[in-house]
Amino acid sequence: MASTEEERFKPPKFKRKRQMSSVHDSSSSSDTATNYRARPKKSHLHADRHVISKWTTKTLVEYGITYDNNPISIEEFSAKIQSRAREVCDKKMPDFLSILKMLCKRGLIFSLEVPEKETLKSLDIISDSMTKARKILNDFDAFINDILIKEEEYLGKEWRNKALFFAWSHNVRSFLNYYKKFLDKMNSSMTESWLAKPDREACLKELFMVFSKIFFLEPELGDKEVKRLIIGSHVVSCIPDIRFTWLNTIQRSVLMMLTEAKKDEPFPENRQFESRKTKTSGGNLSDSDQTFGNYIHRILSINVLGQHGGELLSELRSSAFAPTMVVGCICKGTEIIFTYMEMTQNHLNKIVYDGKCEGESSLIRYTKPLNYLMEEDRNKCLDLLFLLGFMQTSGYEDLYPNPEGRLKRSNA
Template sequence: MEEDSWNPSPSSSISQSPLNFLSPSEPRRKKRKLTSSSRLQSRSFESDDSYNSEVKYGRCCGNHVSKWDICVLESVGILYDEKATELSELYKSSLEDLYPIVFEGIKDHAVFWTKLLEIKECLIESTEKCMQSLDAGHMSQLESSVYRKEFDKSFQAVTKIKEEMLMKIGSPSSLDYLSRYIFSIWGTGISEYVHYYSGLIKELNTERRSGVNGEFSQLLIFFSKIFLLNPLRGDAKRKMQMRLNGVDTTSVPDVRYSLLGDCTPYQRNSSVLTVTSGEMKMWKFKDLESAPDFNIRDLKFQGQSLDRLLGQHGGELLVENLNSVLFNTVLGIICIQTTVIFTCLKLDPEHLRELEDASKPENGRSRIHYSKPYNFLVKKDREEILDTMFHLGLLCRVRSLHFYQD
């Protein structure tokens, strides 16, 4: 049984992170002379439409998906949508499919879920109030005064969290066991997020440096714990492997989210959400004002190939299907500094069989749907994702929460 305790201590444009974190420049590497064989292999990852697709398909479906680019992904029949889907619609069917899986064997599940939805509304309201002092606003540059302002605001937020919790919980008898347990998990998560966030700002200010990719991934991990989710960092010892075109293909996402408790019916594993982090030095969006028509290919940044990032994420979603509790559906997040894009790969069953049988699939047999970008340091963006995140988090914890029913 998992034990959680709460012991807290003392809209703007999202064309870039509100704190404008920029990864340090990478050192230049000497270009090595390619042999004829290595030159052919390197071409496997180029985005040249004139290059023979059969060669790309035959050579690029193996090894680790971190080597994939968008052309490799398309060669296995997976395409990204032309425009974004509203987040509420993007995850709707997946959340509906997850419901009977996590509630299997639980009596009076409708009553139990109604109770959880009531608690969810309270969590959303409390989160909005507790995090409003952390809104990054319109900050566009890293100045010492900006760092100090954010650092002070972070610790003020800790006090607000405690006050909010006292108002919500009051005396131990004011709420049932289930509500107190959920608020305890939530309180621990939001407190840890505030402290990591404030500590990161202080460190960057003291050392006068920019943030790096691992720090942003860790910030996302702490942020997601607020929503009762269970993040696990990618581990090479727990890599996933799929046979594609007769070649073993492996994947180790940056972060995985799993179910909690005995929630693995049908002998499936418990992965629910897969995260790929992009290592960007600088980035922006094209035509943000038309967010509903956002096309993920409009991402513009320096420091990493967009085609490589999209190919890697698509490959991770594909291979993670073997670990997903949702049959032939894999949920994901592309994390770029403090901005997240939610994704959903829906695999056509026949398409999956073709991939496993080494048959060349038709292009576009399966698609990756995605949301517009949301920066979780910006109040407006953050509030737009609260309902979906809490909904998913509660479903992931149903089994462990059921133990605390009165």
């Protein structure tokens, strides 16, 4: 009989040609037909496991990766990233950063609304939101004028402070203007219902990208670079929705990656979780089911969680916090769930070289969802977002190189 080890890794199309060729192996024709009929199903299942977009939490568990049962506070999350940032970033946080945070809290005193599916049919709601957005933009312009009147008091005399202030105010205006365009697109797509869903998802992704620039973050679409990870004898490709990369002097590192949760996922009810729950007697979860009945499983599907965990794994080796930590986030509409995964080198080696994991485990920590359109939630994210923006721009050097340094070098 032909070597099953060789046939296992041959694509189905090659098997089909071999079956029709005049060269026969020692197996009977009936055995060959039986094996051939069985292989496509096995190959399909195997492919699903090694395509990250098809991963679920069950796939993660096979590789020793689970989500923590409970979320951590955004303050604890920010402190964790801050402590790791000191290890990889040699830039000192400028004093003006506290001024920027103060400007956000005093200038971004607004909460915006995104019409949900059930309210999309109401033109009045979108019209009211549009009017509100225009007023917020006018109020922000008035706030900027007040700051400029007392420019030296707020900005000081350093040229970079002024440059950062004007860039920050421009980015806030860009975000508010895009929000108005978002409402326009939602309004125009109502009459074309078959366009509404893809338009909405694309606009929500771009809305977050524009929002992140307020903090001097530079997002890029995930398909700009395909990451590949070897798991055993297979190569897994990773294309997140958005990446934030850190261009340090050594390599192009991933500062944070983002997975978008589709709006048509079963939120807040997770059918997979509910089905497991009803199987237990008396409605109580068994010990084996409790790991699946945690907080994040109640708000996100096992498919989104599996895909996000797989993307964290794929980005780990190129992470700015490598080799043991990678940061990510999940966007659910206009809500952000920040995540990070810590993994030992030994655990990663077992996944890469053995294609499985025994005796090793890694945890994904996460925050509760924070809506960046809401003032209260947005203020909780300021420390973390400004820190990430500071790191990505190498202390703003990438945005505004020090002219005094250039002048000294030219005179040397």
